[in-house]
Amino acid sequence: MKLDMFKKKDKEPKVKFTKKWEPFVFLLPFAIGVTIFTIYPLFNVIFMSFKENFVLLTGKYSSLGFGNFEHVMQDRYFIQGMQNTFKYVLVVIPISTCISIIIATLLNNKIKFMPFFQTAYFLPMVTSATAVGLAWKYMFHYQYGVVNYLLGLVGINPIAWLTDVSSNFTALCVYGVWNMLPFTIVLLLSGLQNIDKLYYTAARVDGASTLRIFFRITVPMLLPTIFLTMVVNSISAFKVFHELFPLWSGQPGIAYNLFTVVYYIFYQFRGLTPPQYGRAAAAAVILFIVIFIFTRIQILIQKKFNN
């Protein structure tokens, strides 16, 4: 008996030992990938942001310090980019969220056409953003665009969406909002479907109007999903960049009037000679901090709401 017990005890740690290693072996390929393509570049960007006059190919730099940050913060293009980015986030997020909630609610109520609409709204997500952007470019066309045609129907004079500096930002926002809808609607729809129909029945028996049900039951119960989409969408809106390309063929607005932070980063090593890698990195670090703070604030607000 005693011997048996000892035997068992001896064996157990060995089994555990090999088992302990196994998960790490399986993790290794993925861990290597993440290290090379995510963790290393992340830290490298942070290091790079402190290296002044950094040359990527040789790895040489003149000095270490906050010089890049100082330059970037005073650069009027960066300031303009930051302003445009904030304006974009603050315009696009509320509008796209509201439109998405309304469309998702309508879709959720009219279950008849559900499969069709679900496909229709999901389609933009799986089509190329550039192709969609080019389509918008034609829709915004001053003479032949469908947007001006529709405005004409209600008696509004045509607007030079893409070719007039004062309308550029609006055009970008319209396209940005539209881009954001499918993902948001799909998420909100799944959130709506998790709300038990019983709550609506209960409210209806008590005599609640459709509008009251929407504001007092649907929206509050959907709030966690709404917050989720707002956080995710804000992060992607802060990185507004590729939206500019199809609309103005690679320029930030018709007269370089729509610099955004990420376009500024891109411009530091695509538009300048020699490329300013250090400044680009510094701008990226600043954007990272801004997004981080913004997201924290959103989460704090959400927690407040939950109590």
Next chain:
Amino acid sequence: MKITIEGLTKKFGEVVAVKDFDAVIEKGQLVCLLGPSGCGKSTMLYMLAGTEAATSGKIYFDDEDVTYMAPEDRGVGLVFQNYALYPHMTVLQNICFPLEIQKVPKAERIARAKEIAKLVQIDDYLHRKPSQLSGGQQQRVAIARALVKKPRLLLLDEPLSNLDARLRLVMREEIRRIQQETKVTTIFVTHDQEEAMSISDVILLMKDGEEQQSDAPQAIYDNPANAFTANFLGVPAINNIYGIVKDGKFHTHDGSAVIEHEACKKVPEGKKVSFAIRPEAIELAKDKANFKAYLVHTYAMGKEELSYMTVGTTEIRGYLPNGTEIEKEYNIHLRNKGVFIFDEETGERYA
């Protein structure tokens, strides 16, 4: 409020959930809608609430035809099986919500909510969210929310089914108490016959969407209209022995046992019937015996013993005095109450 249901029918496509239902519910009664799962109880309730439209038939509240009236105009309070408390609102907000819809001023709203909360004894939890309450507390909140707008009719859909056995006993007494205090006409859906027997003034027994019987619980128990009713009520369940009546006596199909009973006279000779005996109708014969039974096993139940016997090849249950020796044959006498004969196929009652 008196409720009259006339020929009420509800079809979901091919499925007939409620079929040609007639019933009258008197003012202030607590009525149980009892039946097996899927028999159309909830559908019935939702038609009364107005959230399901009747396919045909009429519903009257007092003398008013409400068949096509919108739910909000009917003045009914509805308690759902899983309560459907709004999870984002506190208990107080939940109870206030129906009043908020009626645009009752805020101060009055809160005063009325607190009053009703006291009645259902949840006034200590007013600022909690539903998720922070036990099942029994949630149920009280649901009842409070249904009662706060002073409904003419309170509808409860299996409100106790999510609770544990002990809490069910407590809560059904609570519902009875609250109903008696408020005197609101109440319809209570359940598939638990014991629950229905213990709290209701009247039981409406249904099966496959059709009404089987409606009467006071004891009256249904003592005088079932058909085999289904007899089988549905009672724990332990009624004993069924299948056979035919020949020469004024009941013979089991396999000929293993014979029962002599005057009720056999009321049965057409040669019809396949079920001889149904309530367990408490069974006693040891002093002189005149109805049949012989072999005692297999007993369970002590305090005053008496629940006894498993065989009549020929059929196993039956009854109550015998403590200390009755097992594995012996006894002469059994049947008391007057609790003996019925039903048609084996149609369930129609002969005696």
